[in-house]
Amino acid sequence: MPVPCVAMEVTVVARYRKAVTYGIHALLAALEESGESCTLRYGTSPEETAGHIAAAAGTRVLVLWSFYSPDAAAMTAELAAVRALADGPDVLHIAGGVHATAEPQHVLDSGWDLAGIGEGESTIVSLVAALRADTPLRDVPGLALRDHDGVALRTRPAPQLPLDAHRSFPAVRRHVGPIELTRGCRYACRFCQTPFMFGGQFRHRSVESVRAHVRQMRVFGLKDVRFITPTSLSYGTPGPDADLAKVEELLSGVREELPDDGRIFFGSFPSEVRPEHVTPEAMVLLRRYVNNDNIIIGAQSGSDKILAASGRGHGAGPVRDAVRIAVEHGFRVNVDFMFGMPGEDAADQADSLRLAEDLVDLGARIHTHTFMPLPGTPWRDADPAFIPVQTMKRLDTLAQRGEAYGHWRKQAEHSARLAETARAYPRRTRRRRVEE
Ligand code: SF4
Known part of the structure; x- marks a missing residue:
């Protein structure tokens, strides 16, 4: 259902996927608040996205994409499929979000016309205004454009504004x-x-x-x-x-x-909540006001060595205390764990499994993750630790008993793919700015 706007010169087509709705909503809220004139359409599938692009012929079409790093390969294939169905000289595809921010060169090389760098609220408003006025995109903050030789050319940074500057979602019920x-x-x-x-x-x-x-x-x-x-x-x-x-x-x-x-x-x-914040006073307060019967606690590891190396800022002891306190105050507790963090050895994994099993005995469920070397992070280029079959079997046993859940096996595949991208795009890749 199109949301009517005043003018028709620019059509914004949001590739609207469940995984990224929150970020898209924030952009649409900023656009709505700005009063910038455009027509908004929502592509809930590649075919619908292409259909909107084709139907918008005669206007300047901006297609918004957002995705997380593990989805970059799948989204690249989808972009190619959409382009094959509908394309044209007035169609611009922009990818925003954390992957585009960290790896703009990869995004441009993958087929997008623009990468949105950083927080997108001011960028989307300026970009629509520039497309309507036909002014240079180099003046829009928070973009990477493809330069004459294919190198990502960055415009000035987008500001990081106070959160009250924009709403979290537009004034449309479905969003x-x-x-x-x-x-x-x-x-x-x-x-x-x-x-x-x-x-x-x-x-x-x-x-x-x-x-x-x-x-x-x-x-x-x-x-x-x-x-x-x-x-x-x-x-x-x-x-x-x-x-x-x-x-x-x-x-x-x-x-x-x-x-x-x-x-x-x-x-x-x-x-979620951090373990050291789970105190009896905090739980009494939550009990007074909230309706959730569960809370999520980030633990990540049972090894104090790995927790220190990962910069978590807490040890394993507070995790055990937090689960006990939360359970005593009537919450069901889900605890995030991450296996395969850099430097993790067999003893560290044994500590994590022991802590996970102890927490299960206290009544918690374990949300299991595999370390992924995510772009932009200090561990982007770090090697994931080996996760032996014995560790996998113990995690599977927890899952079969309903005591653990998560996509940790899938994340292990993503981890390998991310490492490949990191090798192809080393940190020293040249960064070119408009001011140069
Ligand atoms: S830096 Fe640590 S505490 Fe902050 S959001 Fe990330 S995992 Fe959570």
Whole structure:
């Protein structure tokens, strides 16, 4: 269903996939707030995307793509399929998100016309304005363009604005989703793309802005509120310690906006909590306000050596304490683990398996991951540790008993593919800027 806008000169076609809706929603919200004139269409499949491109002939067409690094190969194939179905000189395909930010040269070499670098809200608005005015794209912030010789040419950086500067989703019912509570992360876990993409400090959305989102949701009759944040109990604080007064101000404010049967989900999907923030006081507070019966705790390893090497900022002991406290306060607990981190040896894996099994005995479920050398992270070029068959069998046993879940075998395949890309695009690849 097209969303009508005032003018027809530019058609924006969002390749609308479930895995990336939150990021696309933020861009569409910025576009909507800006008042930039365009027609928006949503391609929920490659065929539908191509159909919208073909139907928009005679306008300038901007196709928005967003994907995570493990999906880069599949999306490259899909882009080629869409281009084969519909293309033209006025069609521009742009890929944004964390992979495009970290590997713009790879994105351009894979067939996209533009890579969106960094936070996309100001870029999309400027880009649509430039296409309408037919001004040079070199003046649009946060882009990489293909230079005359194919090298990625970067424009000036896009700003990292306070989170209140933009809404999390546009004022369209079908696009309402979790409210982005915090962007950026002060922790520096070496496997994680969040600090690279959004910066090494927290930017929290104000309570008033969150309440305004909830009021908007109520207009559509929606009563369930979820949040996006790297670490839920860091809300309102710049540092490592939780500020429970701030968290309560947030949750009580949301509760005031909701009807009696409204529900708050906090510390559960799509967010999590750090283990050292799980205290009896914090759990009592959550119990008072939230409706989720489960929380997600990031543990990653049972080896203090690996936790230190990965920069997690906590040891294995607080993980065990956190699970016990959360269970005692009536939460079902899912605990994230990652196997195969660089430098992990048999003893480290044994520590992780032992901790995982102990946590299962306490009542937790294990969400199992395999280390992936993600672009933009300090461990982009690191070799994943070998995961022997014995370790795999123990993980499979946990999964067969319903005590573990996750796509860790699939991630092992992604890991190998990412390592190949990293070798093909070494960090020393030349970076060219418009100012040169
Ligand atoms: S894993 Fe979580 S705590 Fe660590 S840097 Fe990423 S978002 Fe922050």
